[in-house]
Amino acid sequence: MRGLVGLARSLEGRTVAVLLLAVLAVHGGALMLYRRSAAVAADEAFATEVARQLVLARESVLRRPPDARGTEAKALSSAHFEIGWDREAPVAGGEGTDPELRDLRDRLLELEPVLGPGLDLALAAPDEPLHQQDLRGTSPLPDGSVLTFRSAHAPGLVRIAPWAFLATAMAVLVGVAAVVLMHRIAGPLRALTRATSRIGQGMVVSVPEVGPDETRGIGRALNAMQTRIHALVAERTQALAAVSHDLRTPIARLRLRLDRVGDAEERRAMADDLDEMQAMVDATLAYLRGDADPEARQVTNVASVLMGVCDASADAGRDVAYQGPGRALATVRPVAFRRALENLVDNGVRYGSRVRVGLGIEEAELVVQVDDDGPGIDPEDVPRAFEPFARLEGSRSRNTGGTGLGLTIARRAIEAEGGTLGLAPRPEGGLRAEVRLPRVGPRG
Secondary structure, X not given: OHHHHHHHHOHHHHHHHHHHHHHHHHHHHHXXXXXXXXXXXXXXXXXXXXXXXXXXXXXXXXXXXXXXXXXXXXXXXXXXXXXXXXXXXXXXXXXXXXXXXXXXXXXXXXXXXXXXXXXXXXXXXXXXXXXXXXXXXXXXXXXXXXXXXXXXXXXXXXXXXXXXXXXXXXXXXXXXXHHHHHHHHHHHHHHHHHHHHOOOOOOOOOOOOOOXXXXXXXHHHHHXXXXXXXHHHHHHHHHHHHHHHHOHHHHHHHHHHHHHOOOHHHHHHHHHHHHHHHHHHHHHHHHHOOOOOOOOOEEEEHHHHHHHHHHHHXXXXXXXXEEOOOOOEEEEOHHHHHHHHHHHHXXXXXXXXXXXXXXXXXXXXXXXXXXXXXXXXXXXXXXXXXXXXXXXXXXXXXXXXXXXOHHHXXXXXXXHXXXXXXXXXXXXXXXXXXXXXXXXXXXX
């Protein structure tokens, strides 16, 4: 169902629908025009044939004496056109013609005026199932007798000619050709969509320059744009990384000079400031080199990574525990992914006293939940929590430390693996960070 809805909303689906509707409309109109023209031609041919038959029968019957006219009429009859003769007219002139046959009657009198104004037409009686559409009628003769007839072919009867079936087959072929052609035309657009969806997730994505001139131009422009953007980002990253790296040298010199400070309390405060500066430098470098991380992706046991992160944090004296299965596979960059999980756990420990890490396995995804018992954050502040260097003073105090890059780095690393990272306040208090990753292995 989702595939059908997606096709209906796509350019390919809508274009194919328009083309097929156009083909059906043109073909239907052509068949209607053919049927109408064929009906007119059939009526004209029918009227001409009936008029000719009646005139010939009239002349033949009038040449015979009254006693022989009935026999002559039967001799003129055929399987499709029966002729009869009566001494007296059964109906008054013109009053017996059915209303729907008056146009045919007028046409017969126009073709052969000799048939006289007393010509009456009607359809066969309804109590004769095999002859309900047969045409019957009477034509008066000069001596007061009447010529009767019945035709086995009703007017307006049109059969679909073989070429109409051929035209229908051609319309079907045109429709199929339109679908195939649009699928081939839309192919470059689909490739362009797939390629552009990967732009911004890492290295330069080669956008295919295929298809019509328009899609080739779009692909060429996107490739050139990516080259320029990555060059600018690389220059900015290199400059900022150089500044952050150079800050390590004065930080190291300041650490050496701490020994000269006599006041132990002052020395401890200065050491804490230097530690915070060092953490900020390290976080900034990690943030800046995130897009250029050369680490290769590989199938990784996410459960094992989570257990390792929790064990390391517990060994450091923190109240961190893991709950979940012992095996769950996903394709990730192990080091970057572990760094993201460590940031989430550190974030929970920094603002709370206890952290619980859970892992769930769904049909197509792995769900990692990192719960803490801290003050949490307001739902409207969640988007700002992922901004670089953002500090949410209302819910998280500056006294807890941190650089404001932990969540930013974590989300970037997780989204690079095709996953998502979300934050939500827990009903029982605290914050929940939820990571969803595409899983590897059998479904169900």
